[in-house]
Structure formats: structure tokens, C-alpha cells
Amino acid sequence: MPLELIANVALGGVLTGLVYGLMALGLSVIYGVVRVVNFAHGEMMTLAMYAAVLLFSQWRIDPLVALLPVAGVMFLAGYALQSVVINPFVSRPEHSQFLLLIAVAIILLNGVLVAFGPDARNALVGYGFDSIALGPVLLDKVRVFAAAAALAGAAALFAFFRFARVGKAIRACADNQLGARVVGLNVKRLYALTFGIGSACVGAAGCMLVLLVDVTPSLGPSLTLLGFVIVIVGGLGSMAGALLGGVLIGLSEALSGLVFSPSAKSMFSFALLVLVLLLRPQGLLGRRA
Amino acid sequence: MAKRDSSLLTAPISRRTFAKVATAAAAAAVTPFNIGRAQGGPLKIGVLLPRSGVQAGLGQSCQRGADIAPAVLKEMGYSFPVELLNADTESSVDVARSRAEKLINEGAHVLTGAFDSGQSAAIAQVAEQKGVPYVINIAAAPQITEQGYQYVFRNFPTSVHLITHGLRLFNDLFDATGVKPKTAVLMHINDTFGQANKKAIDAFMPKMNLPFKIVETISYDPAARDLSVEVSKAKATQAEILMVVTRLNDSILLVREMVKQRWEPMGILSPGSPGMYYEQFYTTLGKYSDYCVTNIPWFNPKAELTPLVTAQFKKQFPGVRVDTYLFDVGFTFEAILIAADAYARAKSSDGKELAAALRTTHIKKRVMIGEPIQFDAKGQNNTNGAACLQNRDGRPVVVLPKEVAEMPPVFPMPGWAARA
Numbered sequence: 001m002p003l004e005l006i007a008n009v010a011l012g013g014v015l016t017g018l019v020y021g022l023m024a025l026g027l028s029v030i031y032g033v034v035r036v037v038n039f040a041h042g043e044m045m046t047l048a049m050y051a052a053v054l055l056f057s058q059w060r061i062d063p064l065v066a067l068l069p070v071a072g073v074m075f076l077a078g079y080a081l082q083s084v085v086i087n088p089f090v091s092r093p094e095h096s097q098f099l100l101l102i103a104v105a106i107i108l109l110n111g112v113l114v115a116f117g118p119d120a121r122n123a124l125v126g127y128g129f130d131s132i133a134l135g136p137v138l139l140d141k142v143r144v145f146a147a148a149a150a151l152a153g154a155a156a157l158f159a160f161f162r163f164a165r166v167g168k169a170i171r172a173c174a175d176n177q178l179g180a181r182v183v184g185l186n187v188k189r190l191y192a193l194t195f196g197i198g199s200a201c202v203g204a205a206g207c208m209l210v211l212l213v214d215v216t217p218s219l220g221p222s223l224t225l226l227g228f229v230i231v232i233v234g235g236l237g238s239m240a241g242a243l244l245g246g247v248l249i250g251l252s253e254a255l256s257g258l259v260f261s262p263s264a265k266s267m268f269s270f271a272l273l274v275l276v277l278l279l280r281p282q283g284l285l286g287r288r289a
Numbered sequence: 290m291a292k293r294d295s296s297l298l299t300a301p302i303s304r305r306t307f308a309k310v311a312t313a314a315a316a317a318a319v320t321p322f323n324i325g326r327a328q329g330g331p332l333k334i335g336v337l338l339p340r341s342g343v344q345a346g347l348g349q350s351c352q353r354g355a356d357i358a359p360a361v362l363k364e365m366g367y368s369f370p371v372e373l374l375n376a377d378t379e380s381s382v383d384v385a386r387s388r389a390e391k392l393i394n395e396g397a398h399v400l401t402g403a404f405d406s407g408q409s410a411a412i413a414q415v416a417e418q419k420g421v422p423y424v425i426n427i428a429a430a431p432q433i434t435e436q437g438y439q440y441v442f443r444n445f446p447t448s449v450h451l452i453t454h455g456l457r458l459f460n461d462l463f464d465a466t467g468v469k470p471k472t473a474v475l476m477h478i479n480d481t482f483g484q485a486n487k488k489a490i491d492a493f494m495p496k497m498n499l500p501f502k503i504v505e506t507i508s509y510d511p512a513a514r515d516l517s518v519e520v521s522k523a524k525a526t527q528a529e530i531l532m533v534v535t536r537l538n539d540s541i542l543l544v545r546e547m548v549k550q551r552w553e554p555m556g557i558l559s560p561g562s563p564g565m566y567y568e569q570f571y572t573t574l575g576k577y578s579d580y581c582v583t584n585i586p587w588f589n590p591k592a593e594l595t596p597l598v599t600a601q602f603k604k605q606f607p608g609v610r611v612d613t614y615l616f617d618v619g620f621t622f623e624a625i626l627i628a629a630d631a632y633a634r635a636k637s638s639d640g641k642e643l644a645a646a647l648r649t650t651h652i653k654k655r656v657m658i659g660e661p662i663q664f665d666a667k668g669q670n671n672t673n674g675a676a677c678l679q680n681r682d683g684r685p686v687v688v689l690p691k692e693v694a695e696m697p698p699v700f701p702m703p704g705w706a707a708r709a
Contacts, residue, residue, distance in 0.1 A: 005525045008550075012517050118345035120538050124573065129548045129705075140517070140549050213514040214538060218342055257518035262509040263479045265518070 001258075004136035009258045010251060011139060015147040017250020019208045021243035022150040023223065024230035025157065026201030032237035033174040033194040036086060037094075039101035042224030043108035044199060048074055048206025049215040050112055056123040063123050063207040064149055071203040078199025082192040090191065105220065113217040120214035128211070146208040153204050154243055157197070161239070170194050174237075229269055233276045235286025244284060248272065331370040332632045334625055335397030337388055337412055338404055342380025343512045346537050346569055350614045351404050351426060354621030357601040361622065362629050364597055365654075371629060382407045389415040398638040399424060399628040401621070406430035406481040413441045420640040422631070422647055426624035427617065429561075430485040434669040440644050442668040444623055446586060446675075448482070448561075452489035454675035455560030455584035456497045461689050462558075462582065462677055466700040469500035470529035470555050476519060476543065477534035478511040486534045486562065504528050511536050520546040531557045533565075540564030541573050548577050548705050555701035559583040566678055566685035568613040579680050580702035587676040587687065588615040589658045598622060598656050612684055619656045627652065627662060658693070 027041050038044075051070045052063040085104070089097050130141040161167040173180045173190045181187055213219075226249070234245025249269050256268035276283060336355045339348035352375070359371040374392050378385035385408035389400060393415070400416055400423040403409045409428035416423035417438045425433065425443040429451055434443050446454070463469045475490065477483045487506070494503070505526045509519050520543065523531060531554045535543065541564075544557065557580075559565060565581040589595060602611045602618060611618075627650060632638065635646035652662040660672035677689035679698055688698035 002525060005521055009518050009521050012521075016515065113341065118341035119349075119569070120346070122573070129545065129577070131549045131551065138550055214542075216343070216345070219514075254518050258522060262507060262513070262516075262519045262522070265510075265513075 006255075006258065007137050009254045011137060012143060013251040013254025014247055015139070015143040015250075016212060016254070017247035018147040018150040018154075018243070019205060019212065019246070020226065020230055020250055021246025022153050022201060023205035023209065024227045024234065024242040024246050025154060025239055026198040026205065027227045028231045028234070028237060028239055028242040029157070029201065030195055030198035031231070032239070033170055034082070034086075034090065034191045036090060036097055036195075037101070038195075038198065039098060039224060040105035040108060041202065041227045042222065043105040043112075043220035044074065044078075044202045045206045045209065045223050046112060046215060046217065046220040047108055048203040049210040049219075050116055050121070051203075052207040052210045053121045053123050053215060056125070057121075062125055063210050064145060067149065067204050067207040070207050071200040074203030074206075075196040075200035078202075079192045079196035081199070082195035083188075086195065087188060087191065105224070109217055109220050116217065118217060120216050122214045123210050125211065142211045146211050149208050150205065153201065154239075157201065158239065160197075166190075166193065170197075226269075229273050232283060233273055235283025238283065238285040238287070241283050241285035248284075330638075331372040332629060332638065333372045333374055333396050333398045334628055335374045335376065335389070335392030335395075335400040335402075336621075336625075337376050337378050337385055337392065337400060337402030337408070338621075339380040339385075339408065340377040343538060344380040344405060344536065346567065347404055347563055347617060348378070348380070350567070350617035351402075351621040353602065353606060353609075353614060354426070354618035355401070355625060357598065357605055357618070358622050358625040358629075360605070361594075361597055361601050362626065364601075365594075367629050367633060369629075369632070371625065378403055378405075378408050380405070380408075382411045385409075386411040386415055390419075393419050393421050397421065398632070398640075399643060401426055401624040401628060404428065404617070406433065406485065409433055410481070413438060416440050420644075422628070422640060422643045424624045424627050424647070426621040428482075430481050431489075432485075434667045438668060440640065442627070442647050442650075442664050442670075444627055444662055444670045444673070445620055446561075446671075446673045447669065448485035448489045449493070450671065450673070451561035451585075451675075452486060453493050453497070454586075456490075456493060456499060458584040458675060458677045458689055459499060459558060459560065460497065462698055462700055463500060465689060465691075465698055468555070468700055471501055472504045472526075472528040473501045473530045473532045474523045474526045474528035475503050475506045475532045475534075476523055477506070477508055478536060478539060479508040480511055482562075483508065483511070483534050486560070490532075490534075490560065501530065503532070509539070511539050513539060513542070516542045516546050517550070519543075520550055520552065524550055524552040529555050533557060533559050534562040535559065535564040536562070537564045537567050537569060541570055544574055544577055544581070551705070553704040557581045557702070559585070561585050561675070563616070565680065566613060566616065568610050571613070571680070571683040575683075576708040577705060578683065579708065580699055581680045582688075582698070582700075583678045583685070584675055585616065585678060586620075586673045587658055587678060588619040588656050590687070590693065592654075592656050594654050594656045610684075615656075623655055623657060623662065626655070 030038050048070050052066050055061040055066040089100050127141045132139045169185050170190050230245035230249050234241030252268050252272050253265045257265040338351050374397050376388035389412040404427045406428045409425050410433050417440050422440045427445050429448040431447040477487050507519050565583050571578045599611050631643050631646035635642045658674040664670050676687045678685040679688045686695045688694050
């Protein structure tokens with residue numbers, strides 16, 4: 001097998017994996033702090049993708065430019081969702097949270113189906129067919145830009161949680177909720193902020209992903225499943241783990257498709273999941289309970 | 290002796306009561322097997338198509354063929370009304386099965402659909418169990434009409450016929466242009482349709498005397514979000530042509546990826562699969578959609594019915610391009626025409642009688658290329674023909690056979706950069 005073929009495929013897998021990682025980051029952030037598994041994650045991402053498509057089709061706004069407003073709107077939506085709907089369920093049994101978020105997912109899925117119809121949509125940007133040649137390796141321009149945006153988004157998120165006062169307060173909440181209350185932090189508000197931030201991540205990732213794949217209403221559940229696989233591999237609650245998981249899944253899908261069969265791409269991602277669960281159940285960068 | 294209980298069970302029965310009960314019993318005895326359905330009323334046709342999910346574009350295209358059928362049938366002189374009962378299979382085999390049952394319970398006399406082989410096979414089982422005729426519009430898997438079904442009829446070539454006609458037209462293409470490629474890579478979807486076509490290609494290619502050999506076969510999921518790995522693999526074979534068995538969304542992903550990876554084979558040729566002649570293919574890919582070749586059963590531009598069908602389409606769907614939809618519209622319309630023709634001859638909506646009438650179908654006035662529609666003992670129509678379509682200036686153009694060609698074929702195709 002020619003080396004440049006392996007290099008092309010592997011690099012493509014890594015670039016796609018970075019976008020997947022940003023998507024999973026939102027899921028990880030929400031669970032890490034609020035301890036709620038967002039089963040509507042994929043549907044929220046689909047909503048963001050449609051928003052990007054709409055902005056592009058109506059006003060020719062490039063999805064990478066639409067990233068900030070879409071992430072902003074998703075932040076507000078996530079904040080409201082947590083404050084109004086999810087908050088009462090935080091202390092309830094997990095199956096109640098599951099059913100609530102599944103219901104939200106179904107509402108979102110059918111909402112976009114009614115609003116946009118079932119046809120696949122995309123944002124055909126001017127550079128959508130371009131590639132960058134680096135010697136024998138050809139890099140898809142759209143993939144490079146999306147991956148760069150994903151890295152920038154992840155870096156901004158890391159910086160927020162490390163250096164910003166609110167970010168540190170959120171981390172304190174995640175580490176010790178009782179302690180956070182004792183020192184006077186408004187835990188409810190911080191939960192809502194966290195959900196908003198997670199949703200903003202999803203919004204940003206959606207704008208990037210729409211450059212790589214066409215969006216249909218039925219894409220949501222498969223993205224939710226992909227998100228779960230990534231965060232479990234990387235470590236639920238670990239941000240670095242989510243990025244690493246995304247890259248690993250992107251790479252495994254690409255290389256397994258190349259070496260074995262493209263029809264079996266998903267099989268290897270799930271095989272990796274099973275392997276991680278058997279050997280390191282807390283995930284690659286997760287902490288043991 | 291115990292006192293007798295004067296309940297209903299022991300009360301004397303009047304003649305009126307006896308007559309009511311006897312009538313009800315007779316009705317109950319005939320109703321479950323639809324013998325007692327209304328005769329002489331509208332013909333109710335259950336239309337099962339994937340109007341959402343991954344095949345939504347194709348299913349909606351077929352739906353237009355169903356929607357225009359009642360008006361066209363009226364113009365053709367069918368005096369009875371045709372009522373469509375539409376159901377969305379959601380591109381899912383399980384949903385197709387349950388929706389078929391639902392339409393039968395709602396009173397459908399005949400079923401039609403479902404574009405997809407897997408879904409059609411599921412519907413065929415239900416139709417056969419319930420004794421309701423099923424006229425398949427589009428589905429190529431041969432096994433659907435190999436089950437010994439009495440109520441299933443297919444007016445569409447099997448993958449064997451699709452492939453043999455398609456491969457034969459490849460030879461005609463190479464003869465017409467004087468260019469003979471030596472190697473090909475086959476990329477195909479891995480669903481029921483794709484697998485059936487692959488099997489047919491493997492079986493018939495050695496007999497067709499084609500100048501090229503297939504150096505690699507790559508299968509993929511038709512719902513795949515990204516085909517970059519598959520295209521990289523195909524490009525690495527350095528094959529001279531790309532042979533494809535696709536659907537719509539994946540055909541767009543394929544060509545887009547080929548442009549990004551700067552892979553310029555001599556041609557992208559399909560021996561008989563949907564995707565490359567649909568409007569969404571042209572609007573998404575623009576100039577990169579040109580020169581793709583699909584060998585496929587196609588509508589006959591010179592048929593007597595064609596102006597009726599196209600005029601009604603334009604009337605009901607103003608602003609929608611008709612030329613890219615005529616494959617789906619044509620076969621779906623013909624399926625409903627077949628059902629109406631059988632109903633007119635049977636003069637009954639009884640399943641058995643309709644099925645008997647369907648077996649003796651002989652329809653000369655049709656829209657698709659081919660001989661008159663008629664079914665063999667297995668319920669298969671083997672009279673459909675094929676044309677070689679090439680995309681030119683954003684529309685499908687018949688380039689072979691010469692007798693119906695609109696312009697000569699171009700092969701090899703110009704490179705991506707040359708189209709700027």
C-alpha cells in the first residue's frame with residue numbers, strides 16, 4: 001500500500017477527528033459539571049448545522065464566520081433549557097433525566113424535519129472543492145479550516161476554564177458541589193452557564209461539521225451515538241479526553257476503512273470502545289470513580 | 290328441577306333477531322379476506338415510498354409520479370376515480386412493513402412502491418399474506434419475484450437485466466467513441482440493491498466481452514457521511530474508469546471527493562443505478578456533474594403518453610424541472626396505470642380477481658422505453674429497454690442508442706480543471 005495513500009487517509013482522519021472532538025467536548029463539559037448526560041446532543045448539533053445552512057443560503061455567510069453567532073444563540077438556548085427544563089431533574093433518578101432529554105431530542109428532530117424537510121442540505125462554499133498539496137499528500141481545504149477552527153475553539157475553552165474566574169468557579173462546582181455552595185457560589189446559575197457553554201461548543205462544531213457532511217434531520221441520533229463513543233473512549237468529564245477520543249475515532253474510522261473495508265468503519269470504532277471499557281473503563285484520560 | 294334463568298341466552302329468539310344475527314355473521318365471514326370490499330367505487334392505491342430518511346429525494350421524486358397519475362388516467366379515459374393512500378416508509382424496511390399493513394387496513398385495494406429493494410421485499414411479504422396485489426414501481430433485487438408470490442408484480446428490470454443492458458451499452462459507448470479503457474474500479478453501495486447489482490456484474494461481465502477488467506471492488510454504506518477513504522482507495526488503484534452503483538446522496542459525495550483528491554479517470558460510468566441524473570446532483574456539483582454516464586431504463590421521448598405525462602407534471606409542479614425526474618415519475622406512473630388497467634378489466638377490487646387481471650396485463654401505451662408491459666409466470670415484466678444517458682450542461686441527455694440519441698457521447702471526459 002503506497003505510503004502517500006496511508007498519509008492522506010490518516011491526516012484526513014485526524015482533521016475530521018478534531019471536529020468530532022469539539023462536538024464531544026460539549027457533552028463532556030456538561031456531564032463533568034452538571035452530571036447530566038445530554039441525550040439530545042446530536043439533535044442540538046443538527047439544529048446548529050441547519051442554522052449554518054440557513055445563514056449561508058440566505059445571506060451567503062460562510063459557516064466559519066457564522067460560527068460565533070450560532071454558538072452565541074446555542075449558548076442562550078442551552079442556558080434557558082438548563083434553567084427552565086433540566087434543572088428540576090438534576091437530583092432526580094437517571095432514568096428520568098434520560099427520558100426528558102430523549103423527549104427533547106425527538107422534539108428537535110421532528111421540528112427540523114417540519115421546518116426544513118427531509119432532503120440533505122449543505123453549505124457549498126467557494127473553496128468546497130479545493131485541496132492543498134503538500135508534496136504527495138493532498139489535504140482537503142475545508143477539512144483543514146474546520147480542524148483549525150476546532151482547535152481554536154478547544155483552546156479557548158481550555159483557557160476559559162483555567163484562567164477565567166467564572167471558569168474556575170465552574171470547576172469548583174464540578175469538584176465539590178457542597179463546598180462550592182458553602183463558599184457562596186450560585187450553583188444553579190453555574191450549571192446553566194455550563195450547559196450554555198456545552199451547547200455553544202455543539203453550535204460551533206455544527207458550523208464546522210456542515211462543511212464536511214450534508215445535514216438531514218435523521219443525522220442527530222448517529223451524532224449523539226458518536227459523541228458518546230468519543231467521550232467514553234476519552235473519559236467522561238475529561239476535556240482533553242474528549243479531544244483525544246475524537247482524534248482516535250476519526251483515525252480509527254479512516255484507517256480501518258483503508259486497511260479492511262469501508263463498510264466496516266463503524267465496527268472498528270465500537271471495537272475500540274469495547275477495548276477501552278474492558279481495559280480502562282474510566283476512559284483514556286478519565287479519573288477512576 | 291332447578292328454576293331456569295331467564296337470561297338472553299335462554300330467551301326465545303324472534304325472526305327479526307335471527308335475521309340480524311345471520312346477516313352479521315355472513316358479513317364477518319367474508320370481510321377478513323377482503324372479498325366483501327366495495328365494488329365499483331374508487332380504486333384505492335396504497336403508495337409506499339421513502340419520503341424521509343436517506344432516500345428522501347428519490348422517494349419524493351417517485352411521489353410526484355403518483356400524484357400526477359389520477360389526472361393523467363382521467364385524460365386517458367379511465368372513468369373511475371383513483372384515490373391514493375400515501376405512506377412514508379422513512380427509508381426503513383421495518384417501517385415499510387408496518388405501513389403496508391396500515392394501508393391495507395385502511396382499505397387499499399392495491400399497493401405500489403417502494404423504490405428500494407429491501408423495503409419492497411418486506412411489502413411483498415405483507416401483500417402476499419393479506420392477498421392484496423402489489424405492483425412494484427422500482428426495485429431491482431431478483432429474489433423479490435423468485436418467491437413464488439401470486440400477488441406481487443414488478444414493472445422494473447431485475448438487477449440482472451439492468452446490468453446486462455448496462456454493460457452492453459458500455460460496449461456501444463466505447464465503439465461510438467473509439468476509446469477502450471483497460472482497467473476499472475467498481476464502487477458500490479452495500480445495501481440489497483447494491484449487492485444484487487454487484488452479483489449480477491460478477492456473473493455477466495465475463496460474458497459481455499468488455500475491454501476492461503475490474504481491478505478492485507470497494508463497497509460502502511449508502512448512508513455514509515464521508516467517502517474520502519473510499520475515494521482514496523479507488524484512486525490508488527490507478528484504474529482508467531470508475532464504475533459505480535450509487536444512490537443520490539452518496540453519488541454527490543463521491544464526485545465531490547474525486548474533485549478534492551484531483552482524481553480524473555477517463556469516465557464515471559454506471560451500469561444502472563440512480564443518483565447521477567437527479568436535479569440535486571446537478572445543482573450541488575455544477576460543472577463537475579457533467580459527462581457522468583448512466584445506462585438505465587429511461588422514458589421514451591417519442592411515446593404517445595409522454596406529452597400527457599410531462600404536461601400534467603408541469604401543471605402540478607410548476608417551476609420543477611421535469612427532465613431529471615422522469616425515471617422515477619415514469620415508472621411510478623406506470624405502476625399506477627397497471628393497477629388501473631387491471632381494475633378496469635377485473636371490474637372488481639377483490640384481491641384475487643385483481644391479481645388474475647394483472648397476470649393478463651398487456652399495455653401498449655406506456656411512457657418508458659420498451660415493449661408492451663406484460664408479466665411472466667413469476668410476476669416479472671421483462672420488456673423494459675435501456676438508454677445511455679450522459680450529463681451535459683446540467684441535464685441528462687440520451688446519447689445512445691443512436692436511434693433515440695439527442696447528441697453524440699463524449700468519452701473520455703474532460704478533467705476537473707479543464708471545466709473551469
